[in-house]
Amino acid sequence: MANDDFEKLVREAARIIASSQSSVALTGAGISVESDIPPFRGKHGLWERYDPEEYAHITSPRKDPGKVWQMLGELLLICRDAQPNEAHNSLARLEKMNLLDGIITQNIDGLHQKAGSNEVVEFHGGNSTMSCMECGTQYHTKELSLEIIPPRCECGGVLRPDFVFFGEAIPHSCIERSIKLASNCEVMIIIGTTGIVVPSAQMPYLAKSTGAVLIEINPEKSAFSDIVDIFIQGKAAETMKSIMSNIKS
Template sequence: MSKQEPAIPNGLLEALRTAQHVVALTGAGISAESGIPTFRDAQTGLWAQYSAEELATPEAFQRNPRLVWDWYGWRRQMVAAAKPNAGHLALARLEHLVPTFTLITQNVDGLHAAAGSREPIELHGNIMRVRCALEATRYTTWSEEGALPPPCPSCGAPLRPDVVWFGEQLPVIALERAWSAAATCDVMLSIGTSGLVEPAASLPRLAYNRGATVAVLNLDVTPHNQERLYLLNGQAGNLLPALVTALEQQG
C-alpha cells in the first residue's frame, strides 16, 4: 500500500471478506465530490436569496409552481453535467465482490446508476424524473415548451420533480426494502451522510443492533475503531477505492 492510500482497518476488511450481504447507505457527501452542492451549501447566482428548505416543499409548489420548477431545472442542469466520481465507481466494483449487495441512497442525482450500480434504492426519488402532482404517474421525458410546469399528458395536472420534499413521506416500497436490507446485512457502510435525516439515519443503528459490522465514512467523524464499529474520516473518493482494492487483493 502506498503512503498516499488511506489505511483500512483489518477488522473491517475481514468482515467484508466473509460477509454474505453488504449494504451501502450514501448521502450528499459522496455526490459533493462530483460537484453537486449539498442542501447545507449556500445557494448561488439567481437563487442566492432562497434556501433549499424554502423551495423543496409541497407548500412552495402550491404557492409558486413556476419558481419551484425553475429551481429544479437549475439543479437538474448541474446534475446532468456531473460525472460519477471514484467513490461511486468503487461501490459499483464492490457489488461484484460480495454475494449480495444492496445500495441505498438519499441522493436524487442518479450517479450511482451512471457508475454501474444495479437497482439502487432511491429513498428520496430522482431529479431526472417528474411525476404528476395529482396521479403520481412518473415520466422520464417532458416538454419545456409552453406553460411551465408542463401539464400531465394524462390528466392535465402540473408535473413536479419526482423527489421527496420536506414534509412528505418516503416511498413505501423503497423504505421497506431499505429496512429489510439493514436488518439482514452482515456489513453496512454509511457514506457521506450526516446521520441527521430520518428515517435513513436509523438504518445503521438497526444494522448494528442486529449484529452487523458498521463502518461510517465521513469528513465529520473522528477516526475510531471498536468491535463491529469503524469510523473513518475522509472523502469517499479516497476511502472507498482503497477499501475495494484491499478487498480485491485479499481475494
C-alpha cells in the same frame, strides 16, 4: 489522522467487506459532493440560496410553480451533467462481485444508477421520473426538455420530480426495503452522511442491533461515530478506491 492509521483502517475495512456474506451501503450528500453535486444543507448548500420552506415544501410547486422550477431546473440540470466518482463506481463493482446486497441512499441525483448499481433504494425518491400534479401521468426526465420551465403534462398540468418534498411521506416500499437490507446485513458501510436526516439515519442503529459491523467513511466525525466499529476519516472517492485496491490484492 496519520497516514499509517488510514492505511491500517482501510485494510481492516477491506478484509471485513471481502469476508462478509452481505454488505449494505448507506450514502448521503457527502458522496456526491465529490461529483460536484451541491449539498442541500450546510455551507454552500442549496438551502443557503433557496429557503426550503418556500421552495421544497410539498405545497410549494402548486403555490408558485414558476418560482419553484427555478430551483428544480437548476438542480435537475446539475444532476443530468454530473458523473459518478470512484466511490459510486466502487460500490457498483462490489455489487458485481457479490459483496454488496444494496445501497440505501438519501441522494436524489441518480449517480449510483449511473455508476451501474442495480439494487438502489432511493429513500427520498429520485430525479429519473416526474409526475403531473393534475392527472398523475409519469414521464421520464431524460425525455423532457428542461429549457422551458415549468415543464407541463399533455393535459396542461405542471410536472414535479418524483423526489420527496418536505411535508411528504417517504414511500412505504422504500422504508420496507431499507429495513430489510439493514436488518439482514453483516456489514454496513456508511458514506457521506452525518445522521441528521431521519428515518434513513436510523438504519445504522437497526443494523447494529442485529449484529452488523459498521464502517463509517466521512471527512469529520458524525452522529454515527460513537456506534461504528471502524471510523475512517477521509473523502469518499479516495477512501473507497483504497479499500477496493485492498480487496483486489
